[in-house]
Amino acid sequence: MNKLLKKGLITVVFLGVLGYAAFRIVINETKKNSPQDIAAFVDDDLEIQVVYCQPLKKGRTVFGTESEGALQPYGQYWRLGANEATTVETNQTLIIEGNELEKGIYSIYAIPGRETWKIGFNKEADRWGAGEPNYEKDLFVVEVPVYYTKETTEQFNINITKEGIVFKWDTSKVILPFTVTE
Numbered sequence: 001m002n003k004l005l006k007k008g009l010i011t012v013v014f015l016g017v018l019g020y021a022a023f024r025i026v027i028n029e030t031k032k033n034s035p036q037d038i039a040a041f042v043d044d045d046l047e048i049q050v051v052y053c054q055p056l057k058k059g060r061t062v063f064g065t066e067s068e069g070a071l072q073p074y075g076q077y078w079r080l081g082a083n084e085a086t087t088v089e090t091n092q093t094l095i096i097e098g099n100e101l102e103k104g105i106y107s108i109y110a111i112p113g114r115e116t117w118k119i120g121f122n123k124e125a126d127r128w129g130a131g132e133p134n135y136e137k138d139l140f141v142v143e144v145p146v147y148y149t150k151e152t153t154e155q156f157n158i159n160i161t162k163e164g165i166v167f168k169w170d171t172s173k174v175i176l177p178f179t180v181t182e
Helices: 003-033
Strands: 036-043 046-053 087-090 094-096 099-101 104-112 116-122 138-161 164-176
Touching (some): 036 138, 099 138, 104 164, 116 164
Antiparallel strands (some): 046 087, 094 099, 104 116, 138 164
8 A cells, every 4th residue: 555545544544533532522511411311111011211311491491482582482393302312212002192103212302382382203213413303204293281380390301100201391391191002
């Protein structure tokens, strides 16, 4: 191999390793501010897991209008957390508002509103960043009511109970009910 080609190859490999290292550092830094968490639910043979990152309120207006300076304006896409797309994985088919979510792993997102949230399930589970999903890959979108609590939840939280998947942040609480196919 001639010296020029060898030097070029070494340079390309070095830049590739450097680029990958920089990417990993950025990911680790962003997760310090919005750490990853897993909401897990097991009931007999049913297993559900939601992987998401938890942003903090930090004195900000979380949900509201753009004119209010809301972090997440009403009517706009939200990945239900921070960093990469939030994912839901189930080992059994779930029924959510009359729709079948077959066993598998999917991204889940919301479009919050003052009185209801639209929650979508998308086939593309491995996505990074705040960019909107390819909506043509949505399995379905449901609309559920939002409840307001007297308590403030500082850090975005997802919990799974027999009643459904529960999303809480600031004073908002949303329950996404599900059942299992028989």
